[in-house]
Amino acid sequence: MGTLNDQAVLQAIFNPDTPFGNVVGLDLGEEAEDEEVDEGGTFPQAQLEQCKALELQGVRAAEAGNLGTALERLGRAIQLLPERASAYNNRAQARRLQGDVAGALEDLERAVALSGGRGRVARQAFVQRGLLARLQGRDDDARGDFERAARLGSPFARRQLVLLNPYAALCNRMLAGVLGQLRRPRDGC
Template identity: 35%
Template sequence: MSSNNTSYDLNLVNALFDGAASGEYVRDQISGTYSAYHENESTESPKPSAYDSDTIAQLKKREAYAIATAESGKVEDAIGELSRIIAEYPEYASAYNNRAQAYRLTNASPSTIIADLDASIKCASDNQILGQAYTQKAIVLKAEGDQDGAFYNFSQGAKCGNEVAKMAAPKENPYAKLCGQMVTQAMQRLRNPN
């Protein structure tokens, strides 16, 4: 490249050729203000755990049993166990998150699933659970046709370090979709001027 190229030009070329093969680009990548999401950048900071480490260890065992129960096809039994955990330990975010997942397997109403995910987000004491809850909520909202809600929640999940959300957030960004389409069309016209 010649020395007349600006940093904007270099960022545009990098965005075009650095693996964004789907044709969807984030505006901030092109302007040079984009930075990768980091686990500690969440706008919702996880709060301290409401329970001591021994209690958490017991809850994880009960939760693992509920998950194994769901995986064996007894989803309603798993929901029952997770509901008992939540009744006894209402600040245990992971149980809400896993019950929401189990509800999704039973085709429960989106409002029921989202209520559990909102509770998980409210109670989360670490970024992994927070990221999972935001990502799951984004998937539910997308299925319901709420593109803005899906984009916001995928973005939040990505900021918490969730890998699925990191891949999905740029693809749900309406500006990125429009920009990607425009750049793809321009590149096609440059390659095939006729």
């Protein structure tokens, strides 16, 4: 079947216009971590549960397209526990969907800082920040964030690194050209 990198190269060849963001299988293969680690027990349990409930309401509102409600709920979660990284990461997604790239980047920076650059939240923040950098044409910044996310176990980030490799891109274009010629043979050959 091939490695994830092989699959990413084939995806780039056969679907070169696949958009970044809203990518099917973004978390494919990543371990399911529903909870972030609260190693020191720093958050009071009642506040943590309330914060998670607000965050879930915000995520569901964003998925339903109600970004105003999403931002309000995520903002309340942040007010409740301002040192919890997950709410910043989720608010960054809502801000990005609303078109507030600067606000999204600010929240991603905070999520990375609060997470210490480790764990599920940091992995997601690095991927989001890498996608935003890529969309802005800042491929070196994107590469750095995807490398960090890949080290934290993101297969999606590893696939993005393959796509950012200039030699792989050249090979992809050449192979796509050959495949195109095979699909449309010239008359008289």
